[in-house]
Amino acid sequence: MSYENLAGRTAVVTGAASGIGEAVAVLLAAQGAKVALLARRRERLDALVEKIRANGGQALAVVADVTDDGSVDAAVERIHAAYGTVDLVVNSAGVMLPNPVDDRRIDEWRRMIDTNVTGVLRVTGAFTADLVGAAAEGRPADLVNISSIGAHIVFPNYAVYGATKAAITHLSETLRAEFGPRDVRVTNIEPGFTATELAQHIDSDGLREQVDGMLEAVGSLSSEEVADVVAYVGSRPRHVNLRQIMVLPTRQA
Numbered sequence: 001m002s003y004e005n006l007a008g009r010t011a012v013v014t015g016a017a018s019g020i021g022e023a024v025a026v027l028l029a030a031q032g033a034k035v036a037l038l039a040r041r042r043e044r045l046d047a048l049v050e051k052i053r054a055n056g057g058q059a060l061a062v063v064a065d066v067t068d069d070g071s072v073d074a075a076v077e078r079i080h081a082a083y084g085t086v087d088l089v090v091n092s093a094g095v096m097l098p099n100p101v102d103d104r105r106i107d108e109w110r111r112m113i114d115t116n117v118t119g120v121l122r123v124t125g126a127f128t129a130d131l132v133g134a135a136a137e138g139r140p141a142d143l144v145n146i147s148s149i150g151a152h153i154v155f156p157n158y159a160v161y162g163a164t165k166a167a168i169t170h171l172s173e174t175l176r177a178e179f180g181p182r183d184v185r186v187t188n189i190e191p192g193f194t195a196t197e198l199a200q201h202i203d204s205d206g207l208r209e210q211v212d213g214m215l216e217a218v219g220s221l222s223s224e225e226v227a228d229v230v231a232y233v234g235s236r237p238r239h240v241n242l243r244q245i246m247v248l249p250t251r252q253a
Protein backbone atom coordinates (compact mmCIF):
# COMPACT_ATOMS: atom_id res chain seq x y z
CA MET A 1 0.00 0.00 0.00
CA SER A 2 1.24 3.49 -0.62
CA TYR A 3 0.32 6.64 1.29
CA GLU A 4 0.45 10.19 0.00
CA ASN A 5 2.31 13.01 1.72
CA LEU A 6 4.85 10.91 3.62
CA ALA A 7 7.75 11.18 1.17
CA GLY A 8 10.12 13.95 2.21
CA ARG A 9 8.83 14.15 5.78
CA THR A 10 11.26 14.09 8.71
CA ALA A 11 10.07 11.81 11.49
CA VAL A 12 11.08 10.90 15.01
CA VAL A 13 9.77 7.61 16.37
CA THR A 14 10.31 6.74 20.02
CA GLY A 15 10.25 3.11 21.08
CA ALA A 16 11.59 2.19 17.67
CA ALA A 17 13.65 -0.75 18.97
CA SER A 18 10.67 -3.10 18.83
CA GLY A 19 6.95 -3.56 18.39
CA ILE A 20 4.74 -0.74 17.19
CA GLY A 21 7.55 1.85 17.08
CA GLU A 22 9.73 -0.43 14.98
CA ALA A 23 6.90 -1.13 12.51
CA VAL A 24 6.07 2.59 12.26
CA ALA A 25 9.72 3.45 11.57
CA VAL A 26 9.99 0.79 8.86
CA LEU A 27 6.76 1.90 7.18
CA LEU A 28 7.49 5.64 7.26
CA ALA A 29 10.98 5.03 5.84
CA ALA A 30 9.54 2.80 3.11
CA GLN A 31 7.23 5.68 2.17
CA GLY A 32 10.18 8.04 1.74
CA ALA A 33 10.36 9.76 5.12
CA LYS A 34 13.68 10.34 6.89
CA VAL A 35 13.27 8.59 10.23
CA ALA A 36 15.15 9.05 13.50
CA LEU A 37 14.78 5.92 15.63
CA LEU A 38 14.86 6.46 19.40
CA ALA A 39 15.19 3.79 22.10
CA ARG A 40 17.76 2.56 24.60
CA ARG A 41 18.99 -0.66 22.92
CA ARG A 42 21.68 0.39 20.48
CA GLU A 43 22.13 -3.01 18.82
CA ARG A 44 18.41 -3.21 17.98
CA LEU A 45 18.41 0.28 16.49
CA ASP A 46 21.60 -0.33 14.49
CA ALA A 47 20.18 -3.54 13.03
CA LEU A 48 16.95 -1.79 12.09
CA VAL A 49 18.73 1.14 10.47
CA GLU A 50 20.76 -1.32 8.43
CA LYS A 51 17.57 -3.08 7.31
CA ILE A 52 15.88 0.22 6.36
CA ARG A 53 18.92 1.45 4.45
CA ALA A 54 19.24 -1.88 2.63
CA ASN A 55 15.70 -1.26 1.36
CA GLY A 56 16.64 2.22 0.11
CA GLY A 57 15.25 4.16 3.09
CA GLN A 58 16.82 6.84 5.26
CA ALA A 59 17.16 6.19 8.97
CA LEU A 60 19.25 7.29 11.92
CA ALA A 61 19.79 5.33 15.14
CA VAL A 62 19.59 7.63 18.16
CA VAL A 63 20.14 5.89 21.48
CA ALA A 64 18.07 7.79 24.02
CA ASP A 65 16.20 7.28 27.26
CA VAL A 66 12.97 9.27 27.27
CA THR A 67 13.04 9.43 31.07
CA ASP A 68 16.26 11.44 31.03
CA ASP A 69 16.43 15.17 30.21
CA GLY A 70 20.07 15.14 29.11
CA SER A 71 19.59 12.07 26.95
CA VAL A 72 16.61 13.60 25.13
CA ASP A 73 18.41 16.94 24.71
CA ALA A 74 21.40 15.14 23.16
CA ALA A 75 19.06 13.19 20.88
CA VAL A 76 17.40 16.37 19.66
CA GLU A 77 20.79 17.89 18.89
CA ARG A 78 21.85 14.81 16.91
CA ILE A 79 18.63 14.71 14.94
CA HIS A 80 18.78 18.42 14.10
CA ALA A 81 22.41 18.08 12.99
CA ALA A 82 21.65 15.09 10.77
CA TYR A 83 18.18 15.84 9.44
CA GLY A 84 17.24 19.44 10.33
CA THR A 85 13.82 20.14 11.80
CA VAL A 86 11.23 17.46 12.37
CA ASP A 87 7.61 17.47 11.13
CA LEU A 88 6.27 14.13 12.42
CA VAL A 89 6.70 12.85 15.97
CA VAL A 90 5.42 9.44 17.04
CA ASN A 91 5.48 8.74 20.77
CA SER A 92 5.46 4.95 21.04
CA ALA A 93 7.99 4.30 23.83
CA GLY A 94 6.18 2.76 26.78
CA VAL A 95 6.25 0.11 29.48
CA MET A 96 3.45 -1.98 30.99
CA LEU A 97 4.19 -3.36 34.45
CA PRO A 98 0.97 -4.64 36.08
CA ASN A 99 0.80 -5.43 39.77
CA PRO A 100 -1.80 -5.30 42.53
CA VAL A 101 -1.63 -1.90 44.19
CA ASP A 102 -1.24 -3.70 47.55
CA ASP A 103 2.25 -4.76 46.44
CA ARG A 104 3.31 -1.10 46.56
CA ARG A 105 5.70 -1.46 43.63
CA ILE A 106 6.75 2.16 43.68
CA ASP A 107 9.69 1.26 41.42
CA GLU A 108 7.31 0.07 38.69
CA TRP A 109 4.81 2.91 39.20
CA ARG A 110 7.66 5.35 38.80
CA ARG A 111 9.01 3.62 35.67
CA MET A 112 5.58 3.65 34.01
CA ILE A 113 4.83 7.27 34.89
CA ASP A 114 8.32 8.47 33.94
CA THR A 115 8.27 6.63 30.60
CA ASN A 116 4.63 6.68 29.53
CA VAL A 117 3.69 10.17 30.70
CA THR A 118 6.70 12.35 31.50
CA GLY A 119 8.67 10.75 28.63
CA VAL A 120 5.93 11.60 26.13
CA LEU A 121 5.81 15.16 27.47
CA ARG A 122 9.59 15.51 27.38
CA VAL A 123 9.80 14.37 23.74
CA THR A 124 6.75 16.39 22.70
CA GLY A 125 8.13 19.53 24.32
CA ALA A 126 11.51 19.01 22.67
CA PHE A 127 9.97 18.99 19.18
CA THR A 128 7.05 21.41 19.57
CA ALA A 129 8.97 24.32 18.03
CA ASP A 130 9.86 22.11 15.04
CA LEU A 131 6.24 21.08 14.50
CA VAL A 132 4.91 24.62 14.83
CA GLY A 133 7.64 25.89 12.49
CA ALA A 134 6.90 23.24 9.85
CA ALA A 135 3.18 24.05 9.98
CA ALA A 136 3.91 27.79 9.70
CA GLU A 137 5.79 27.03 6.48
CA GLY A 138 2.68 25.35 5.12
CA ARG A 139 3.92 21.80 5.56
CA PRO A 140 2.05 18.97 7.30
CA ALA A 141 3.06 18.63 10.95
CA ASP A 142 1.98 15.73 13.14
CA LEU A 143 2.16 14.60 16.72
CA VAL A 144 0.97 11.00 17.09
CA ASN A 145 0.67 9.51 20.56
CA ILE A 146 0.25 5.78 21.13
CA SER A 147 -2.12 5.55 24.08
CA SER A 148 -4.15 2.36 24.67
CA ILE A 149 -7.66 0.99 24.98
CA GLY A 150 -6.51 0.65 28.59
CA ALA A 151 -7.24 4.37 28.90
CA HIS A 152 -10.94 3.43 28.98
CA ILE A 153 -11.22 -0.19 30.11
CA VAL A 154 -10.58 -1.25 33.68
CA PHE A 155 -8.31 -4.27 34.21
CA PRO A 156 -7.53 -5.33 37.81
CA ASN A 157 -3.76 -4.98 38.47
CA TYR A 158 -3.39 -2.41 35.69
CA ALA A 159 -4.33 0.65 37.76
CA VAL A 160 -1.14 2.59 37.14
CA TYR A 161 -0.60 1.49 33.54
CA GLY A 162 -4.24 2.40 32.75
CA ALA A 163 -3.81 5.73 34.50
CA THR A 164 -0.73 6.56 32.39
CA LYS A 165 -2.65 5.77 29.21
CA ALA A 166 -5.70 7.77 30.35
CA ALA A 167 -3.28 10.62 30.97
CA ILE A 168 -1.98 10.35 27.38
CA THR A 169 -5.49 10.33 25.97
CA HIS A 170 -6.36 13.43 27.99
CA LEU A 171 -3.06 15.10 27.22
CA SER A 172 -3.56 14.51 23.49
CA GLU A 173 -6.93 16.29 23.67
CA THR A 174 -5.42 19.31 25.35
CA LEU A 175 -2.43 19.39 23.02
CA ARG A 176 -4.80 19.30 20.08
CA ALA A 177 -6.54 22.35 21.47
CA GLU A 178 -3.16 24.09 21.88
CA PHE A 179 -1.59 23.01 18.58
CA GLY A 180 -4.57 22.77 16.22
CA PRO A 181 -4.98 26.53 15.84
CA ARG A 182 -1.34 26.56 14.71
CA ASP A 183 -2.01 23.85 12.09
CA VAL A 184 -0.21 21.08 13.96
CA ARG A 185 -2.27 17.90 13.97
CA VAL A 186 -2.48 15.77 17.11
CA THR A 187 -3.65 12.18 16.88
CA ASN A 188 -4.24 9.84 19.79
CA ILE A 189 -4.23 6.17 18.84
CA GLU A 190 -5.62 3.61 21.27
CA PRO A 191 -4.70 0.08 20.22
CA GLY A 192 -6.08 -3.08 21.75
CA PHE A 193 -4.02 -6.26 22.07
CA THR A 194 -1.02 -6.08 19.79
CA ALA A 195 1.60 -8.82 19.54
CA THR A 196 4.85 -7.17 20.74
CA GLU A 197 7.45 -7.45 23.50
CA LEU A 198 5.34 -5.31 25.85
CA ALA A 199 4.30 -8.15 28.21
CA GLN A 200 7.81 -9.62 28.39
CA HIS A 201 8.81 -7.09 31.05
CA ILE A 202 6.14 -8.27 33.50
CA ASP A 203 8.00 -9.86 36.40
CA SER A 204 5.10 -11.95 37.73
CA ASP A 205 4.74 -15.28 35.89
CA GLY A 206 1.02 -15.37 36.70
CA LEU A 207 0.31 -11.93 35.27
CA ARG A 208 2.41 -12.58 32.18
CA GLU A 209 0.54 -15.84 31.57
CA GLN A 210 -2.75 -13.95 32.03
CA VAL A 211 -1.80 -11.62 29.14
CA ASP A 212 -0.76 -14.57 26.98
CA GLY A 213 -4.11 -16.22 27.73
CA MET A 214 -6.10 -13.10 26.77
CA LEU A 215 -4.15 -12.74 23.53
CA GLU A 216 -4.79 -16.37 22.72
CA ALA A 217 -8.51 -16.00 23.44
CA VAL A 218 -9.25 -12.91 21.32
CA GLY A 219 -6.26 -12.73 18.99
CA SER A 220 -4.12 -9.67 18.47
CA LEU A 221 -3.17 -7.02 15.97
CA SER A 222 0.29 -7.04 14.47
CA SER A 223 2.54 -4.03 14.97
CA GLU A 224 2.35 -3.49 11.21
CA GLU A 225 -1.44 -3.15 11.43
CA VAL A 226 -1.08 -0.35 13.99
CA ALA A 227 1.69 1.24 11.91
CA ASP A 228 -0.72 1.28 8.96
CA VAL A 229 -3.05 3.50 11.02
CA VAL A 230 -0.18 5.88 11.87
CA ALA A 231 0.81 6.14 8.20
CA TYR A 232 -2.80 6.72 7.16
CA VAL A 233 -3.16 9.54 9.67
CA GLY A 234 0.04 11.23 8.51
CA SER A 235 -0.88 10.92 4.87
CA ARG A 236 -4.18 12.88 4.98
CA PRO A 237 -4.30 16.42 3.55
CA ARG A 238 -2.92 18.80 6.18
CA HIS A 239 -6.29 20.32 7.11
CA VAL A 240 -7.65 16.85 8.03
CA ASN A 241 -6.90 15.75 11.58
CA LEU A 242 -7.95 12.27 12.71
CA ARG A 243 -7.79 13.10 16.37
CA GLN A 244 -8.76 9.87 18.12
CA ILE A 245 -8.61 6.30 16.85
CA MET A 246 -9.32 3.04 18.67
CA VAL A 247 -8.06 0.01 16.83
CA LEU A 248 -8.84 -3.42 18.25
CA PRO A 249 -8.71 -7.04 17.22
CA THR A 250 -12.25 -7.75 16.05
CA ARG A 251 -12.87 -10.26 18.85
CA GLN A 252 -11.67 -7.96 21.63
CA ALA A 253 -14.77 -6.62 23.39
Ligand code: NDP
Pocket residue numbers: 014015016017018019020021038039040041042044064065066067091092093094095096115119146147148149190191192193194195196197198199223
Ligand atom coordinates in the same frame (compact mmCIF):
# COMPACT_ATOMS: atom_id res chain seq x y z
P1 NDP B 1 7.46 -2.98 22.97
O1 NDP B 1 7.91 -3.37 24.35
O2 NDP B 1 7.77 -3.88 21.85
O3 NDP B 1 8.02 -1.52 22.62
C1 NDP B 1 8.28 -0.54 23.57
C2 NDP B 1 9.44 0.31 23.07
O4 NDP B 1 9.69 1.37 23.97
C3 NDP B 1 10.74 -0.47 22.92
O5 NDP B 1 11.28 -0.18 21.65
C4 NDP B 1 11.64 0.07 24.02
O6 NDP B 1 12.99 0.03 23.57
C5 NDP B 1 11.09 1.50 24.15
N1 NDP B 1 11.33 2.09 25.47
C6 NDP B 1 10.93 1.61 26.67
N2 NDP B 1 11.38 2.42 27.64
C7 NDP B 1 12.06 3.42 27.04
C8 NDP B 1 12.79 4.55 27.51
N3 NDP B 1 12.90 4.81 28.81
N4 NDP B 1 13.38 5.37 26.61
C9 NDP B 1 13.29 5.11 25.28
N5 NDP B 1 12.61 4.06 24.78
C10 NDP B 1 12.03 3.22 25.65
O7 NDP B 1 5.89 -2.75 23.12
P2 NDP B 1 4.80 -2.09 22.14
O8 NDP B 1 5.33 -1.84 20.80
O9 NDP B 1 3.57 -2.87 22.32
O10 NDP B 1 4.58 -0.69 22.88
C11 NDP B 1 4.54 0.54 22.18
C12 NDP B 1 3.44 1.42 22.78
O11 NDP B 1 2.19 0.82 22.47
C13 NDP B 1 3.50 1.54 24.30
O12 NDP B 1 3.31 2.89 24.66
C14 NDP B 1 2.32 0.68 24.77
O13 NDP B 1 1.80 1.15 25.99
C15 NDP B 1 1.37 0.87 23.61
N6 NDP B 1 0.34 -0.15 23.48
C16 NDP B 1 0.66 -1.47 23.28
C17 NDP B 1 -0.33 -2.42 23.19
C18 NDP B 1 -0.01 -3.88 23.04
O14 NDP B 1 -0.94 -4.72 23.19
N7 NDP B 1 1.22 -4.27 22.70
C19 NDP B 1 -1.76 -2.06 23.26
C20 NDP B 1 -1.98 -0.65 23.45
C21 NDP B 1 -0.98 0.25 23.54
P3 NDP B 1 14.25 -0.02 24.56
O15 NDP B 1 13.93 -1.06 25.60
O16 NDP B 1 15.40 -0.39 23.67
O17 NDP B 1 14.39 1.36 25.12
